[in-house]
Amino acid sequence: MTDILITGARPYGEGDPVDVLVADGVIAEIGERGAVRAPESAEVLDAAGQVLLPGLVDLHTHLREPGREDTETIETGSRAAALGGYTAVFAMANTDPVADNALVTGHVLRRGREVGLVDVHPVGAVTVGLAGERLAEMGTMATDEAGVRMFSDDGRCVFDPLLMRRALEYSTALGVVIAQHAEEPRLTDGAQAHEGERASRLGYAGWPASAEESIVARDCVLARHAGARLHVCHVSTTGTVDVLSWAKGLGVDVSAEVTPHHLLLTDERLETYDPVNKVNPPLRAERDTERLRQALADGVLDCVATDHAPHAEQDKSCEWDAARPGMLGLQTALSIVAHTMVRSGLLDWRGVARVMSERPAEIAGLPDQGRPLAVGEPANLALVDPDAEWTVRGAELASVAGNTPYEGMRLPAVVTATLLRGRLTAREGKID
Numbered sequence: 001m002t003d004i005l006i007t008g009a010r011p012y013g014e015g016d017p018v019d020v021l022v023a024d025g026v027i028a029e030i031g032e033r034g035a036v037r038a039p040e041s042a043e044v045l046d047a048a049g050q051v052l053l054p055g056l057v058d059l060h061t062h063l064r065e066p067g068r069e070d071t072e073t074i075e076t077g078s079r080a081a082a083l084g085g086y087t088a089v090f091a092m093a094n095t096d097p098v099a100d101n102a103l104v105t106g107h108v109l110r111r112g113r114e115v116g117l118v119d120v121h122p123v124g125a126v127t128v129g130l131a132g133e134r135l136a137e138m139g140t141m142a143t144d145e146a147g148v149r150m151f152s153d154d155g156r157c158v159f160d161p162l163l164m165r166r167a168l169e170y171s172t173a174l175g176v177v178i179a180q181h182a183e184e185p186r187l188t189d190g191a192q193a194h195e196g197e198r199a200s201r202l203g204y205a206g207w208p209a210s211a212e213e214s215i216v217a218r219d220c221v222l223a224r225h226a227g228a229r230l231h232v233c234h235v236s237t238t239g240t241v242d243v244l245s246w247a248k249g250l251g252v253d254v255s256a257e258v259t260p261h262h263l264l265l266t267d268e269r270l271e272t273y274d275p276v277n278k279v280n281p282p283l284r285a286e287r288d289t290e291r292l293r294q295a296l297a298d299g300v301l302d303c304v305a306t307d308h309a310p311h312a313e314q315d316k317s318c319e320w321d322a323a324r325p326g327m328l329g330l331q332t333a334l335s336i337v338a339h340t341m342v343r344s345g346l347l348d349w350r351g352v353a354r355v356m357s358e359r360p361a362e363i364a365g366l367p368d369q370g371r372p373l374a375v376g377e378p379a380n381l382a383l384v385d386p387d388a389e390w391t392v393r394g395a396e397l398a399s400v401a402g403n404t405p406y407e408g409m410r411l412p413a414v415v416t417a418t419l420l421r422g423r424l425t426a427r428e429g430k431i432d
């Protein structure tokens with residue numbers, strides 16, 4: 001493996017620029033500019049003016065393999081991840097077949113390794129076929145080669161409280177975390193958009209905030225009694241932030257993620273009638289995005305997760321009610337966080353490292369990701385030009401699908417390089 005010398009970058013965007021030598025997959029040396037000596041053969045990355053971060057970790061990605069390779073594969077999704085600055089992603093279980101057994105989780109793990117651009121960790125389903133009726137063989141998936149650490153029926157809610165209770169109880173013995181898609185299905189039957197003035201005026205069936213908040217509250221109570229860890233997927237409402245503050249105050253072991261799109265976009269997008277804006281949970285009101293940003297800065301929300309959800313053209317270019325929910329996220333996440341959190345002064349780059357790398361790695365229990373930028377640590381790194389801007393073009397993104405809600409938008413912050421265990425996976429917008 002060639003050594004890499006990164007010159008002139010600022011770790012976490014702090015202090016004077018330094019040179020960083022990467023050798024044998026680890027950070028071998030950090031020193032003043034010009035003071036680090038590298039072998040002749042080393043590749044030099046001129047990173048003047050750039051921010052060095054630990055590689056990003058995404059707890060919530062849909063890679064669509066197996067089953068919908070016409071929208072994304074483990075390979076194309078891995079490319080998108082590497083280009084977005086990610087060194088580890090968790091691939092959700094709502095594939096076809098569902099990742100509810102060790103055969104499927106093993107396949108996802110192995111295929112991710114073959115591609116080798118990002119660590120792909122399969123998420124196991126909580127219930128067989130995501131049907132919400134019987135627990136899947138969580139133990140086998142956890143102890144098999146894939147070593148599944150996170151279980152979720154994402155796309156669906158584990159709504160039966162008895163099943164959720166059992167899943168949480170098992171999870172403690174296995175040392176894994178249950179990630180809940182919080183949506184009380186009795187309250188969202190036919191729901192199409194955030195319940196509010198705009199949805200009523202435009203004639204969309206409403207998706208009430210209480211459908212999310214009631215499940216989050218219930219699950220916090222269940223987790224507390226089971227002594228279990230709970231992770232809440234894609235938090236979208238002000239009320240959920242209140243419930244999480246309450247539960248964390250009680251000492252419940254709960255963590256939560258927010259998506260970039262819920263930090264930025266609102267139900268104003270309904271006015272476009274363009275299903276590219278349809279997502280689950282739905283885009284909420286302005287005051288929700290403001291509260292979510294504040295909660296992410298305060299730590300009530302632990303991390304950012306993309307909920308990268310590729311969909312085929314025919315499933316998005318149709319009438320709103322028939323369209324599938326979900327939007328791309330891997331290549332735009334860092335820029336949206338830079339736009340909503342860094343430019344607004346709510347987070348500095350160290351804070352970005354916390355919410356996009358360190359906390360997600362902790363929540364999932366990854367020992368070699370989200371590590372400090374220090375000598376001897378694994379070289380899972382992302383280099384970001386904080387002053388550069390780029391224009392989003394769905395057709396130019398690495399995903400097979402092109403359903404980005406940011407089409408044509410100019411966004412701050414460009415990922416200039418990603419390193420996975422000391423190897424360049426992406427550089428200047430290209431896969432290495």
Ligand SMILES: NC(=O)N[C@@H](CC(=O)O)C(=O)O
Binds near residue numbers: 327
């Ligand atoms: N977020 C979405 O709108 N869709 C996700 C499922 C999910 O995350 O609930 C998908 O799989 O397409």
Ligand SMILES: [Zn+2]
Binds near residue numbers: 155181280
């Ligand atoms: Zn979900």
Ligand SMILES: [Zn+2]
Binds near residue numbers: 060062154155307
């Ligand atoms: Zn999802």
